[in-house]
Amino acid sequence: MLCSPHIVDAVDLWHEHRIPILLSTAFILTFLRFYLRLNDAQSEQQKLGDASKRVKKEGGEAREGFKFWSLFSCLTGSTEKIAKQFAGAFKEALTKAKGEQTTFLPPQVLDLSEVDYDEYFISPPKTEGEEKVDYFYLILLPSFNIDSINDTFLEHLQETHHDFRIDTSPLAPILGYSVFGFGDREGWPTEEEGYCFQAKEVDKWMAKLSGRKRAYPLGMGDWKRDGKERLAEWKSGLVDVLGQIEQNGGLGEGIPGSGDPIESDDEELDDDGEVYDESAEQNGKSKSSGDLGDLEDLGQIMAASGNTGKKSSGPIAVDFTTEGKPKRKAAAPAVIKEMVPKGSPTYNSLTKQGYAIVGSHSGVKICRWTKSALRGRGSCYKYSFYGINSHQCMETTPSLSCSNKCVFCWRHGTNPVGTNWRWVVDPPDLIFNGVKENHYKKIKMMRGVPGVRAERFAEAMRIRHCALSLVGEPIFYPHINEFLGMLHKERISSFLVCNAQHPDQLAALQHVTQLYVSIDASNKESLRRIDRPLHRDFWERFNRCLDILRERRFQQRTVFRLTLVKDFNLEDEVEGYADLVQKGLPCFVEIKGVTYCGTSTSSSAGLTMQNVPFYNEVCDFVVALEKALKKRGLNYGIAAEHAHSCCILLASDRFQKEGKWHTRIDYERFFELLEERGPDGEFTPEEYMGPETPEWATWGRGGFDPRDQRVDRKGRPVEVS
Template sequence: MAPPNVLSLPEELLLIWHSHRLELLLSAGVLVACVRLAIHWRQTRRKAVLTPPLGTPMDEKVPIVTKNDLLEADHYTPVDFTTPIPRTVAKPGPKRVTGVRKTRATPRLPREDVNVSDITIQPLIFYFSLGGTTKGYAEQLLHLPSPHPSILPPILHDLTELDYDDFFISPPLPPTPNTLYFYTLLIPSYDISTDLDNFLDHLKETHHDFRIDTAPLSGLAGYAVFGFGDREGWPDEKEGFGKDAVAVDRWMARLTGGKRAFPLGVGDVSGDGDGEERLGEWREGVSGILKDLVEGRGLGEGVAGSGEALESGDEDDEGGEDIAGSAATRAKAGSRSRTGDLEDIKPSVPVDFTTTAVAKIKEMVPVNSPTYTSLTKQGYTIVGSHSGVKLCRWTKSALRGRGSCYKFSFYGIASHRCMEATPSLSCSNKCVFCWRHGTNPVSTTWRWKVDDPREIFDGMKEGHYRKIKMLRGVPGVRAERFREGMEVRHCALSLVGEPIFYPRINELLAMLHAERISTFLVCNAQHPDHLAALNHVTQLYVSIDASNAESLKRIDRPLHRDYWERFLRCMDILRAKRFEQRTVFRLTLVKGFNIEEEVDGYAALVERARPSFVEVKGVTYCGTATGKGAGLSMGNVPFYEEITEFVLGLEKALLRRGLDYGIGAEHKHSCCVLLADRGRYFQAGEDGVGRWHTLIDYPAFFECLESGKPFGPEDYIGGPTPEWAAWGNGGFDPRDERVDRKGRPKIES
């Protein structure tokens, strides 16, 4: 038993702690400080070893070259990046990986044959204003002196008076090849709905349109946005101050591929606001950037608000989508080489679509693309990478004996033996009435892989026959027509897109003709060079959707800037071809777009091109189309009585010009009427009675083609147009039965 005055060990330790806890805590603190100082000293010493002091003599070393440095140089030779690049370090020691901000030694030139000293900048000032405040500020910018001789006087544009497609799908044509545009946007914010909402919707639609390149405005030298707001109503950005300017800045960053030249500026225009002061500071910054551009220093890279599409706080977007995509996507968009798409060359210059873009070969419609998915859902069979075939509703109708296409009434084409296909799903227009609802690709240049015409031809037939076979179990299909349908005799190259866009279209036509398949080819009058080079087809169509430049732009929404000049060249080419083959004007009438007061304009076009036939057809409503100026509804579909009234007016207008065209046939069910050249296709029969001869003698056409001798459309004119297709008789084949939408016999009133 321990003596009472002897303490146990825990009690001794507790006594020591209570007696000397202050000294122990101080000692522990000193020990920790010594350890941290030792670690810091060792790190500093290592850094001194790896990084020689300034002024230390250095041996000559091999420069470190990166792949990005070579890609961004103005002139470079191909380099094998699989071979390691020699590197050196200052002194032996542990390997150290460091990050270095990329710099650009010289600016990227708009074209290799343009010097930096020759570049000029054309500023464009866009503004929106309800009360006139923003307009006043815009006019102030307009009259400021230019900071450099190579910066041209700015041009002012009111967003309410613009067609957005002219400036915000691709940059406008520059006055000279070495001129670059710079966009300045002054955007106010309102708490009411205004036309500015339409502008924002247009930017959003352009960005989300997968048929348009990721950065369609990358041809700009840069852009800058300044917003005006009222802090009395919206104290800060989170509550809406400058909200519309923020939105415009975000969309412009996407559309330009990250060419924000100066950070977004916002000013308060309320009573005691700082609007003018903030605008002045922003203006000086933008002027400095413009001066840097013309002096070859570029926009810079990697700095928020200087060429980077993403700024702090912009990561969240509608639907959770990242504004500028992944970092890899942004890097890819910012490092495009000169061998990219022709539409991305800076500055934008007129490009002939017949010249294939020198770019990485890609497929027009890859299997895993949204275009492929969308078109497949609509019933297309995609052939190869850029062609397609689809079963026409008239083919299915004719197989069941429920009526044929108007081409049967007009030209004798058996609808159940007709294949509707296209060798190019891409088009250069974005027509408001497009029945594909804007799902097909659009482009002004062929920049894709070119499939072999034999593969396209075989794929088209295989896809068509496979779809015909699927109908053999459908009630009402007539056995004899099904059997005939398994042998295609006609091909309508008018499915979607632009058939003559395909570079090897003539080879495909030769394969069709070799199997005695007639060809009805439809083009949109935007590719005159290909039209001129086109070989014989059975019948050549040109879509005439308007009679003047303004109306054509509004309804077809062409991508080519010189669309009207191209259109008129096609008219002249069609006139030259009229003695070689049958030519047709196809007028698609859309109420509210191209009918009212345009009869004389259409007559002038007919006089210029002198086509064999003029088809006048009402637009088919296929659901609401979207986009600026579109928004079609059933109200835009003309009644048949309106079509006939227009045709009679056009016939009179042509007679006034000395052109003898008459109504050769009609197809009321398709809301379509045919005008024909009376001097060529109205002939007297053996009984001496004059009749229209709009039908085609198909065996005679192939005999003429196989003879190798020159021939014209008169050499394969067929028999008289059926009486039931003549004017006033409706145009429905009496051998078929017309039904309503539920398949019940339709009784004509």
């Protein structure tokens, strides 16, 4: 086959010029490769330049300042005083050491019993207008061998670390942290015996949560000996570190092990599944410690085993997974603490406030309305609404602990808090006998008070009602049903208040005369602001409790208690509250204005007299809520009021007969039903519905008992027109 002339010409042309073509192609490819390499090098230089600029900005020009959070815990106020003094001295030291490009903002002192842990220890706090401010945590912590806010704080840090929904190091964005612990060497001479043990725990968990950003070593000082000197040294060290951070733009790398939660030789004692670099430790071990070395040593081991004269029935088992690890020491048994031990600051504070502490976690106190009723000066709203004689009412709780830190709580910083029961449990009979005994003692102390009526004093020596609403969370007590049974056996009626944070306990609760649930907000964010719950799933728990109430609305006599706090939950929340009532369908809804207790702890929680609503504001809210419920087809009406308590009652039409409200309770019938059908028996609230609500207690009448005499603040009679 003949080739085309064009092909022959092309082949001849290739043979004639192939050498120049190949050389030209090689030159072009070489040039192109050199050009690309040169561009890559310039790009790398540009990246390095940008990185250096970023580092420079982080260290100086772009940073507006350092923001310091000085957090402390205390029981008696000593640490608070020290924390404030330290903040002032630290501010002065920072002012002297301040660089040209960085501003050290003054430290902000915060009490761990008041702050919302989720705002500070799940992610760094966000401050408006301070996007470029770096945060630094300073924690001053005394160690207590009694239950305190430290236990709750440590529990929160541990739960945050182990919560799979939260990043492993949620506090990694902070600049750094440091902890200083106060202790007492008289009680705990060494660290092994407990000296500053809670500060060490906080330091460990903060290292884990911050991604090992310990800026300065844990400081420790003795209250009675060298506390001030050690604190001053710690402060000086922090100032030096911050100066270095200002220059370098961060903490730097440090040597291997810097920022580790615990010392390397202690890691095996508290292994929580995290893996740290153990190479340095393993390299320093001798062969006598059981280290296999490498595979060549297996021959020596096998030869040595053969010299024993015993034949092996199988292959030698060699564990390659546990080489060189020391044996785990047996964990020391956990010490269960008392919630409020005698002589503790919490015990002393509560007794000073008039509480009688029963056992290790219960309390009883005389209500001011009990004192008022004994003198014939009026009873509380429970008499107007439900027919309970205030002078025969015992206010108590089997659990001084709570799972919330409400802004309007009377016991800020004194009652313990927790998400689960971690204390010694007192038997119910000890609590029952103890609260009765102490209640009667306090009643007897009233016999010499001018104005006490003899007949009411005699009646007061027979308890007829128990309000489980003193403080804390009564349903938290593990044996609450047994305690209720003892009350009912002696024909003492029970009003139990819970905060809608313990749905399992609520579902297991047996019959009570009346069951209250505090509904302090209509939405999740408002509830977080007001109740400041400790549970992370507080809103889910809250809604589960409402579902339980709806299911049991024909078994328990249920009440929603709404505490109105101006500028918190009073404005624009009527529709939200109406939705919650529709969800739970309670028998009654009590709406009450918050009572200001006038303590400094209340103001530190953000509550002042400006947050106390006027009675007319409460009335307007109730009228609006009734209208919102009617709009939803819910038949609730305003049944009663007690103006002196700033309290109004909405009732379901289940408790209305022939146009008349029947909010009172037939207590004798309630006890008969309990005896007939048992504490878990089936009977409805209507079966022990009492007589008609008295005319003087209905809407528009004020609700003051006409048998009594109204007086002003100085005890002078007030004539009611």
